[in-house]
Amino acid sequence: MSERDFIALVDGTHQLIKAPIVLVRHRLNTHASRTIRELTDAREWLTVFPPPAHxxxxxxxxxxxxxxxxxxxxxxxxxxxxxxxxxxxxxxxxxxxxxxxxxxxxxxxxxxxxxxxxxxxxxxxxxxxxx
Known part of the structure; x- marks a missing residue:
């Protein structure tokens, strides 16, 4: 799944549930890229928390x-x-x-x-x- 696919999934979920989303995202490098951070930061209705390691x-x-x-x-x-x-x-x-x-x-x-x-x-x- 590409970064754009991931954001499309999050956006689609937001449109479906019509509510703010709190996303706990694991620390995999591809999920913490600069592009992902920029895309998630641009969404006021999305709050992202990384869990502790392991x-x-x-x-x-x-x-x-x-x-x-x-x-x-x-x-x-x-x-x-x-x-x-x-x-x-x-x-x-x-x-x-x-x-x-x-x-x-x-x-x-x-x-x-x-x-x-x-x-x-x-x-x-x-x-x-x-x-």
Whole structure:
């Protein structure tokens, strides 16, 4: 996925949900390029936080994939496209059981409180643009 593809995905998600987005982006070099930083900084509705180094336990997606993999573990799949359909159905099922993904978030020890993002903190305390 190119940098432009990534931003198109983020923009499309923002248009779909019509709400600000808080993105926790891992520290892979391609995700921290100057181009990505410039593109994400240009979006007032997007707040980006890098997790601490080596912190898979803080990523609720790890719980989601572990849950999906467990549900697929004992299935015999004849064709790869069938596996894709099954995985899609399993993740779609989570949409209708919000307590399950909430548990993955709770398992990280993180909260869903509104964080004071660096960008918003600068605006709210009046320090942005004043020197």
């Amino acid at each position: 912190s898979p336990g803080l990523n609720p997606v790890q719980g989601v994939w572990a849950h999906v993999k467990r549900s697929l573990a004992n299935l015999a799949v004849v064709a790869p496209d069938r596996l894709e359909t099954l995985a899609h159905n399993r993740t779609k099922h989570l949409q209708y059981r919000p307590e399950t993904p909430d548990g993955f978030i709770a398992g990280t020890g993180l909260t869903l409180d509104h964080p004071a993002s660096p960008r918003r903190a600068e605006v709210s305390n009046g320090s942005r643009g004043r020197d």
